[in-house]
Amino acid sequence: MLRVALRGVRAHLVRFLLSTLAVMLGVAFVVGTFTFRAMLSSTFDEIIATTLVADVYVRGAEEIDATTSAGSSFGTPHAPVPVALADTVAGVDGVARAVPDASGPIVLVAADGTAVTTSGPPSIGIAVGPDEPTVTLASGAWPVGGTQIALEESAASAAGLTTGDATTVVLAGAPQPVAVTGVFAIEAAAAGTILVGLDPATALATYAPDGTVPTISVYAAGDVSEKVLADRVAEVLPEGAESLTGEAMRDEAREGVEQILGFIETFLLVFAAIALFVGAFIIANTFAMSVRERQREFALLRALGASPAQVFASILAQAVAVGLLGAAAGVVLGRVLVSGLRAAFGSTGMELSGRVPLSVTSVVVAISLGVLVSVVAAAVPGRHAALTPPVQAMHDDVAPDRGTGTRAVVGLVLTLVGAGLLVLASRLGSSASADPTGWALVDDLNPRVLLAVGASAALVGVLVLSPAIAGAVITVLAVPAVAAIRPLGRLARGNVTRSPRRTSNTAGALLIGMALVSATGVIAASTQASVRSIVDEQVRADYVVQAAAATGALPPGVTDAVTGLPAVGQALALRLGTLDVDGEPSGATVVPPGFFTEALDAPVVEGDPDRALADGEAVVSRTAARDEAWEVGDTLTLTSDDGARTQDVRVGAIIDTQVISSDVVLADATYASVGAPEIPTYAVYVTAAPGTTTAELRDALTEAVKPFLVVSVLDCEELANAAAAQVDQVLVILYALLGLSIVIALLGIVNTLALSIIERTREIGLLRAVGLGRLQLAGIITIESVLTAVYGTVLGVITGIAIAAALPGVLAEQGLTSLAVPWGQVLAVLGLAVVIGLVASVWPGIRASRLPVLEAVTVD
Known part of the structure; x- marks a missing residue:
């Protein structure tokens, strides 16, 4: 066998x-x-x-x-740990050198005068020199002082610079003319990172202005083992610092x-x-x-x-x-x-x-x-x-196909159960109440788990139900073909509906792919609509100044450059810091009082956020308040990263906004009393001075930030478009990944048509014998292919949209507040189905038209 x-x-x-x-x-x-x-x-x-x-x-003990x-x-x-600790560590027996590690962001100007950018990896300034074991000088000399730099080989190539060239870097918040003194190499691939070498003293002054660094690298003298040296170093470390091999x-x-x-x-x-x-x-x-x-x-x-x-x-x-x-x-x-x-x-x-x-x-x-x-x-x-x-x-x-009655019942039940779970997930996720249904067992369910189970059940249900509804749906879809292409349309419709199980199995592959494509499109459109809605409704400032990379920090000098402009009425900086809240590591958004009046109209759940900031109180997010059971009037204990400073603050307001991602918002003065003295600024919200038009303000801002090279000035519409562009980038990746399933589905249609021709050889021979031409036969095959593709696509689009419709309820706290169906994209998907059908029919149509008539009619 x-x-x-x-x-x-x-x-x-x-x-x-x-x-x-x-x-x-x-x-x-x-x-x-x-x-x-x-x-x-x-x-x-x-x-x-x-x-x-x-x-x-050597590093800080606390995460x-x-x-x-x-x-x-x-x-x-x-x-971080103090830079001065390196001197203490250097005196330990067996230590050859103890070097504070200072590195950070830098902007490098290329030979053409524009900033060197990448598709994702950062531009980093690092300390280089003859004592640094991780770098090797390839040409030129090591930089000395703040006016010289060296470039890693791939960075030099990307910038079009070499030894002896003059350029500019944005360092410590200000443009700095520099000379390229050398090119260095590293042993590993840079993976796209732009590495700019600085004199060690310059790197330390630039990236450790507060006297702290993330780590101190310790190099052994002689043959002392890492473990022994780590234990010796640990003996001289102060509380809050640790050593590891x-x-x-x-x-x-x-x-x-x-x-x-x-x-x-x-x-x-x-x-x-x-x-x-x-x-x-x-x-x-x-x-x-x-x-x-x-x-x-x-x-x-x-x-x-x-x-x-x-x-x-x-x-x-x-x-x-x-x-x-x-x-x-x-x-x-x-x-x-x-x-x-x-x-x-x-x-x-x-x-x-x-x-x-x-x-x-x-x-x-x-x-x-x-x-x-x-x-x-x-x-x-x-x-x-x-x-x-x-x-x-x-x-x-x-x-003959077996009956589809049992499958219809099972498919209908699965589809209804899936739809019910999707509705329940949306309700549980969007409700502000702790008991939206009143049933504790149901209210404790995870909306995201319900969404996943409901979507799977609905998709499987539609697949199982498909053979039972294929005949009716395809009959409707075939109306234009039957009316316009007589009698080929009717013959093709009959061939497709004669075996609903086979048609459904063929269309099932496309159904899955198109359901995922449609759901992804709805999610993307809804995300973009939600972002636009949030920006339009909440951002009060005329312009937002932010890094061109959108998620990066602004150079330190930008805030001062913007604040001093006569055209500026208010310039409110949004900064991000770190501290412990009630003993747990947390990020904190730091803004000046008045931020929620002049810059951001955040929806308020309870309290007055601007008054809370002015009084030195904390503003917390609705999500954090719910998860941590915080209420207005509660006390939070704030602790610095090194544990040296502690302060109790009162919760003064609860807000519900997706513009601010941190759980806690503090005023500048409140954070300064407990947090790090220097923290990065991520955006500056700017409003025009009285008598200044927004156009005049934009011109002034654009000119002020021009020397920083990687800073953008955006109005509300541009801010929303920038966020939408990020969604589009993700969407392209998802569509590319889903494209493989569409290609496989196309192969499925080709396969089924080719096999159906073998199965129907005698029928095709008889049709040819009574006068059906080759082109007419190819036309029938094409119509069958298109009907199958459109059928799978229609079911997939409907299923995908239905699944995606539950997402705004489940993901409301993440900012997905609106449901938007991209109807233009839906029509494009249906058009793609027709193209898929046409492409899939080419080879089977040619093969069918070449069947010898006499051989076909005598096939057993």
Whole structure:
């Protein structure tokens, strides 16, 4: 039976080719994900190994809030330590050097006079010199003093600068003319980061103005071990500081990187799973139609003594062959894709590791997935073939579809249950009450879990229900074709509706892809609408001055440059700091009193936020107040990162705004009494002086921030557009990832049409014999393809929009307050369905039109 199975695959290779392609694409996605993650991990391992080279590190013992920390790029940020502590550590027996680590943001001006920007990685100023073990001078000399810099090789290339050139950097909040004295190299790939080397004294003065640094690197003298040296250093450290070995620091950094990469891997694997799931529809359809066509063959095998189990095993053997071939090709394709991705990143300046690792585990998992998907998809058709009585199989040219009554009931129940869970999730998520339904058991449910379960149930329900409604829906969709293209439209409609189960299985792959595309489009449109609504309703300032990167800090001199302008009436800076609130690390938004009157009209839940700031009280978010059970009048204990200063403040107001992400808002003076003296400014909200037009104010602001190069002046509309542009960038990535499922769905339609032509060979021959032309036959195939594609798309769009409609309720606290359906995009998706149908029909149409008439009518 194994030989029979393999001979069947060879004899009908074209029949299984598209199924193999579907497996290949899905497996390539999986292999590509694993390999891409491994390549990123290798890149960061190289960076960590070549930058964290000290034997011991000294840092603050307490962890601080990561969102506003300017500390290490790797691992969990800790409280800073005094620069002066380096002298104490340097006196420890076995210590050769103790170097305060000072680095931070810098803006480099390229040869063409514009700021050097990247697609994501930052521009960082670091200390370089002959005593720094992580850098090697490639040409020129090391910088000395504040008017000289050195550039890392890729940074020099990106800026078009070399040794001897003059340029400008924005450092310590002010533009600074500098000379490039040298070019240096690092052992690891820079991964797109722009590294600017500074004289160590300049770096320390620039990035540690308050006398503290994130870490102190300690280098051993002689053969003393890291552990012994760390213990010796710990003995001289004050309370609030700790020492750890270099290996422990590197391990911690790797763990931090692995957490981020783990999220990326999971995110990509979700789309790989979608691709494999969609591919399973093609495989199931292929084997179902193959079994229908080969019923007499199986009946003959049964008559010759083959058992049902042997017939079933032969079909599964074919599925294993398809899975193995597809998976093997997918492994190769996945590796090729990652190599191409590495080259693409390199072309943008983000050099990744030269190694593209492919582990045995990745290969085994990928091949196992390919085989598993194929076998599971073929199991039901195989069981049907094995259990069909030989006599019945001998007499049925094409077995009729079984009734869809049971499936209709199950599908309807699943769809209704899913819809109910989506409604419940939306209600629980949007309600301000602690008991929105009055039933404790229901009110305690997690809205996001309900959303996920409800969406899954609704999608599966529609898939199960699809065969029961296919005939009616396609009859409606076919009205234009039936009316305009007689009699081809009617013939095509009959062919599609004759086998609703097959049509639904074919359209199911496209249904899933289009549901996800539609849901993603609605989420993006709703997010953009919500952002515009929040900005329009809450931002009172005429302009907002922020970094061009939107999420970066402003150069320190920007606030002073803006505040002193005659055209400016109010310039209110929004800064971010860190401290402990009731013993827990937290970020704090720091603003001047009057901010909630002049700059931001935040919805107030309770209290008066501006009065609270003026009185030295805290303003807290509604989410934090609910989670921590804070009420107006409660007392919060604020503690500095180093634990040296503590202050109790009263909760004076509760607000509900997404413009401010911190749980706690403090006035400048209140934060200064307990927090770090120097914290970054992220935005300045500016209003015009009396008698000054907004146009005059913009001109003045633009001129004032021009020397800082990377600062933008935005009105409310531009601020909303900038946020919407970030959503669009994410949307492009999601559409690209979902595009694979659409491609696989297209293969499914091609596959089904091609197999249906084999199945209907005699019918096609008879139609040709009574006068149907080749072009007319191709037209029928095209209409069938378009109807199938449009049917799957319509169901997918409706399902996707219905699922996305629940999201504003569930994600209201994250700022998704509006529901917007992008009808233009919906029409574009429907147009795409027609294109998919047309493309999918080309090869089957050509194949059908070339069937010899006499051979076709005599096919048994």
